[in-house]
Amino acid sequence: MNTIIFRTIAPLIVATMLVFSVYVCLRGHNEPGGGFIGGLIGAAAIGVFGMASGVATVRQALRVDPMAIAGFGVFLAGFTGVLSLFTASPFMTSIWLYLPIGETTIPLSTPLFFDIGVYCVVFGTISAIALALESDREEEL
Amino acid sequence: MATPTPTTDLPQAMIEAMTPAADWVIVLPIVFGLMGAAALLTMRRSNSTPLLVALAVVFAIIACEVTLLLRVLADGPVSMTMGKWLPPFGISLTADIFSAAFALGAAVVTAIVLVYAEIDRGDAQEADTFHAMVLLLLAGVTGAFLTGDLFNLYVWFEVMLIASFGLIVFGGRPIQLDGAVKYGFLNFLATTFFLLALGLLYGLLGTVNMADIMRVAPAANPAAMAGVAALLLLAFGMKAAAFPVNAWLPASYHTPPASVSALFAGLLTKVGAYAMLRALVAVLPGSRDLLEPVMAMIAISTLVIGPLGAIAETNLRRAVGFIVIGGIGTIMAGLSMPSLLGVAGAGLYIFHALFTMTALYMIAGLVEKRTGATDSRQMGGLYAASGSISVIFLVLVLAAAGVPPFLGFWPKLLLLEAGFSQGATGPAPGTVGVVLVIALLVNAVLTLIAGARLWGHIFWRSGPIDAAPSDAPRLLAPLTGRGRVGYAATAVLTALIVVAGLWPEPVMQGARLAAGDIVDPARYVEAVGLAGETP
Amino acid sequence: MDYVLAALVGLFIAMGVYLLLSRSVIRMLIGMTILGNGVNLLIFTAGRVTREVAPIIPSALEQPSGPIANPLPQALILTAIVIGFSMFAFLLVLAFRAYQSLDADNTDTMRLAEPEQTPNPPLSY
Secondary structure: OOOHHHHHHHHHHHHHHHHHHHHHHHHOOOOOOOHHHHHHHHHHHHHHHHHHHOHHHHHHHHOOOHHHHHHHHHHHHHHHHHHHHHHOOOOOOOOEEEEEEOOEEEEEEHHHHHHHHHHHHHHHHHHHHHHHHHOOOOOOO | OOOOOOOOOHHHOEOOOOOOHHHHHHOHHHHHHHHHHHHHHHOOOOOOOHHHHHHHHHHHHHHHHHHHHHHHHHHOOEEEEHHHEOOOOOOEEEEOHHHHHHHHHHHHHHHHHHHHHHHHOOOOOOOOOHHHHHHHHHHHHHHHHHEOEHHHHHHHHHHHHHHHHHHHOOOOOHHHHHHHHHHHHHHHHHHHHHHHHHHHHHHHHOOOEHHHHHHHHHHOOHHHHHHHHHHHHHHHHHHHOOOOOOOHHHHHOOOOOHHHHHHHHHHHHHHHHHHHHHHHHHHOHHHHHHHHHHHHHHHHHHHHHHHHHHHHOOEHHHHHHHHHHHHHHHHHHHHOOOOHHHHHHHHHHHHHHHHHHHHHHHHHHHHHHHHOOOEHHHOOOHHHHOHHHHHHHHHHHHHHHOOOOOOOHHHHHHHHHHHHHOOOEOOEOOHHHHHHHHHHHHHHHHHHHHHHHHHHHHHHOOOOOOOOOOOOOOOOOOOOHHHHHHHHHHHHHHHHHHHHHHOOHHHHHHHHHHHHHHHOOHHHHHHHOOOOOOO | OHHHHHHHHHHHHHHHHHHHOOOEHHHHHHHHHHHHHHHHHHHHHHOOOOOOEOOOOOOOOOOOOOOEOOHHHHHHHHHHHHHHHHHHHHHHHHHHHHHHHHOOOEHHHOOOOOOOOOOOOOOOO
């Protein structure tokens, strides 16, 4: 798999995929897209990177353990649900905040952060599984 | 997006009233479990005391669940529908007495196993995911107990399954991988069958909310509903390890460390049994009547085959696994008798098994630590080395067999009463009830024989089976500091079982009250907020 | 249309069951995935197949302007796909690890947890 063509092109593909994954995640706010599919695209990028330059390099480049990213995602998603405790509504009720910046209004909401949490969960777990499958030596998932 | 326009009619789909913060006791146990697991997973490299964090989370969960249970006992079922949607559009979490009590029992057992698990951990601890996975498992189990929505139940099953996958391969010995392949495939298959049944149910009724199904199910095609109920019986039977789909349990439960086996035995199969109780007895009673003979057959064969397997087995933890299967037969016997007593007995047995089966695996782990063997042929002479372990083991065997005055006796008493009144015409009891009663008694005797054999071989015999009687008694490894912690945890759990067995009045009363809500779910439907409407 | 989909569901489930009966772990895994997809298709069919627009509310409106497709089966299927995918990924890693350490892809030779030849249990009490 690591021909020179693949190794040269891989960083380009990986960077594009990572940016696109964030775009898809945020686009899911109002249009088709979302955290799950965005996280999958991001994890696929990590998988490609792992094929091109080896698992050790990817782990170093990620800096954070993928499972820790997944854990953070669950925490974030759970936290956005708990926020509705303060508005006297049931768990997971959405809260919206309209931020006027200049001439536009940016709608921020708890579903957005929930979706970012989902992105982290999917990105973290699928990356961890992809890296575990790509590495030859036995290691903990 | 834009400000609401007056044309939209919100009250038809949304909850308008304020939700009191006190209602959150039903959702907080799940949230605490999930977020605690997530926090432990995120900080596993920097956190040096994961046990303390995990215990703090579990105690917070226990506090919530005690509040919830007291409230349910006082005011009847509690329900909360997520995201301000009205039921059946939103996902409802609904707790009645059984679900609140089982969730509380699961949290207590988890706290004790977390302490006990120190026995399986080396002194040089690496950053691992054990505590995070235990909390995730507890979140899944709690969610499954508290949910009021069948699809949500499927999701919690999968959360449980993911966490149990992480735990069963924990340590990564080859034997565990072998066990995990069988455990993984068969449990995944079971949840796929559950999903299949859900798809058909949704197609038939257009709803997956349990309370809503109770309202609309009687109007549906009974033949189609019976098919759905049979699929649910298969799926939950596989999760609960009822005969003939029990083979995965003795193939996998003895492979992980003893603490993981203990947690699985206490929580996982009981969730399957609870799902059967909820889905087949409370939600689809009409179809359950059709399946009654099948369930009685399954109950009888599970009751007999479980302890027979335990008698034939010399691997200690595999033998305990067969005793767990026998217990599932007891629950099935209660479920195949739709009376108040039968349901109360089944529910009380689930509650008893949560504690007793966990404790059995815990003491088995201690025995393995002391003797350094997993097979009862290589054990022996433990009575001379440790009288207290042998007493605890004997007490737990008696409790599992249902010998008075231990906790296992009381649910069986309820089931015997139910069996004699089942299908009774005048003073004569019905045939099925009598056969079930006989099977229950046979199960008790066989379990007692299996347990007594194990006890005799492990504790009473002077040494391993091939050792000559004249050999000097073996030196058994004494428990180290961590081992003593595990021993204390086992003793505490056994003490709980003994105390609950000696003062059974509160749990017996609770079980009868709880069974009332299962047999006549009017209060349950009303709590969700669907009462009075006609479909 | 419903009948075609129903036949397809049956075909998927038959293929899944056939592959699950195999001894090879990888084939069982593929069977599990096909079975799962058959079930997802079943939920999709159970939600009634209609020719309507996607259930997305235009940004200017508060509610859909006309009839829309039923969004609930799609939500259920999405959840089931996500879960099925993660289970598949986990079982794949597990099968790979089992192949590495047990050197077995055949379930008949995976007998570590349940040894094949064990002597009879002791007859003494």
